[in-house]
Amino acid sequence: MTNEELLACAKELGTPTYVFDTQTFGARLDAVREIWGPKVDLCYSIKANPFLAPTARAHGYALEVCSPGELAICERDGVDPARIVYSGVCKQAADVREALRYGAGTFTAESLGQLTLVDAEAAAAGVRVPTLLRLNGGSQFGMSREDLIYAVDHRDELAGCELVGIHYFVGTQRAKLKWQQRELAMLADLIDELERDHDWRAQRLEYGPGLAVPLFEGQDFSDTLAPARDIAPELAAIAERVELQVEMGRFLATECGYYLARIVDEKDNEGTSYAFIDGGMNHVTYFGQMMGMKEPRIRNLSHDERVRAGEAADEARDWALCGSLCTTADVLVRKAPFEDLRVGDLLAFENIGAYSVTEGIYLFLSRTMPTVALRDGRGVRVVRESMETWPNNCC
Structure with missing residues (x-):
């Protein structure tokens, strides 16, 4: 402006006063989509700025929500629940029931306990919900590799959850491309291992690259979309093997x-x-x-x-x-x-x-x-x- x-x-x-320019936001959403092409689905993490959620949906983005409050915002905004990824730790039974009532399209499981909870509530509601297993990336979020493999091996015991893929996000403002390259290579290897050794083919990968955007004087503002272009070949490669959805917030909204x-x-x-x-x-x-x-x-x-x-x-x-x-x-x-x-x-x-x-x-x-x-x-x-x-x- x-x-x-x-x-x-x-x-x-x-x-x-905060002023958010939805035209600028929409143009950036479209630019990222053009860079990565039609094989990469895109998801906006509304925790970055929930006031921009309607614009993200108008531009065809799915929405990642991480709390009951964010889910309520989506319902109030009339968001198609099929395009919601209900993520986040510490889901309670009432939260899961509310998300099931609304019709949230995909759930993530942060732990074996959370997987058991979602499975029980979905089964009680008489539905089977697509579920992503979140892999730990070195923080409090996601489950260990061992727990993820355990969930895959016991998938036939799940009455309410259909395991459809893997969720992986480490952090934000990660400026070195080698980090994302290593992660995507690791995830590709894990997908192969799960199919080869555990007879389970992941249909989807929900990936948060945490691309960096400049914020301060002295940083390079000349081409803030460069990180998206730099990682495009790696995303295109894994999108040939699995349905890929990339989630971002800060990189899109800043x-x-x-x-x-x-x-x-x-x-x-x-x-x-x-x-x-x-x-x-x-x-x-x-x-x-x-x-x-x-x-x-x-x-x-x-x-x-x-x-x-x-x-x-x-x-x-x-x-x-x-x-x-x-x-x-x-x-x-x-x-x-x-x-x-x-x-x-x-x-x-x-x-x-x-x-x-x-x-x-x-x-x-x-x-x-x-x-x-x-x-x-x-x-x-x-x-x-x-x-x-x-x-x-x-x-």
């Missing part, structure tokens, strides 16, 4: 989001210039920011407006940009150059389309939650008004 468009949003909607805030105070302390915004770390989270040591892309919309009006600007100097929370942790940028920064200036934080809108510590200090707006070809519309949090913090 242009500075003029963002400035108009800030003036009309107030601050702090670039479409902006966070609008206002400078409300400034001061100098012992040689450091501090500026404070009417938001903070409760609204702004960048993966790997390291307590403000890395500098995200931030536009001073008011400075740009003054330049267009022909006003003279002060020289650039370094500022520490802080939030409104009463904690020394609320430093968004420890050192960033700004020209002509003034109280009242409107700022736009870029590349905030993923996670910040839901990941922040919103109840801390009972601060107001930001407005959320979507921008499409018809204009900008508010989808969530700003909300006071204090009623949730008192008796």
Whole structure:
């Protein structure tokens, strides 16, 4: 979005406000699909930003949901349940029953215990649900290779689950292609082993590559789709052997989001210039920011407006940009150059389309939650008004 468009949003909607450009998001969804071709099915992980789920579905993406709340969002949005992958740990019996009632198309099993739970509930409901076995990748998620093989060997004992494939996701912002190459080779070998030694052919592979997207100044923003192109040959190869669905969130959603805030105070302390915004770390989270040591892309919309009006600007100097929370942790940028920064200036934080809108510590200090707006070809519309949090913090 242009500075003029963002400035108009800030003036009309107030601050702090998130603006998510669904046209930018949709264009990226389409670009990834074009790069990988029709043999690779695509899935959007809505935990990255649930407000973008309807756009993802409109562009033909399946949706990965990881909680009962996310499932409720999908039902409210009218999502076709057949295109839902119900993932996540700690599913309870009531959660599984609700997902079965809704008709979730695929379940994942994070453990043998979770597989037993889904199987029992599906059998009680008189249905047989497609189920993916999640393979552990070195964290608390997924089951061990031994448990996965055990489940395959005892698949005939399952009355409610039809084992259809494998789910594998390790983590996010993984910039070295060799990691994904090794994983896909390992998964191909596992698929062969299960067919050869256990007489079970995996029909599907649900794979999360965790591709990296740039977030901070000094990183390469010249071609943010390059990781998708780089991994395309490996995905094409395994898609010839198994039905492949690739799930992503951050890589798809990051670039479409902006966070609008206002400078409300400034001061100098012992040689450091501090500026404070009417938001903070409760609204702004960048993966790997390291307590403000890395500098995200931030536009001073008011400075740009003054330049267009022909006003003279002060020289650039370094500022520490802080939030409104009463904690020394609320430093968004420890050192960033700004020209002509003034109280009242409107700022736009870029590349905030993923996670910040839901990941922040919103109840801390009972601060107001930001407005959320979507921008499409018809204009900008508010989808969530700003909300006071204090009623949730008192008796």
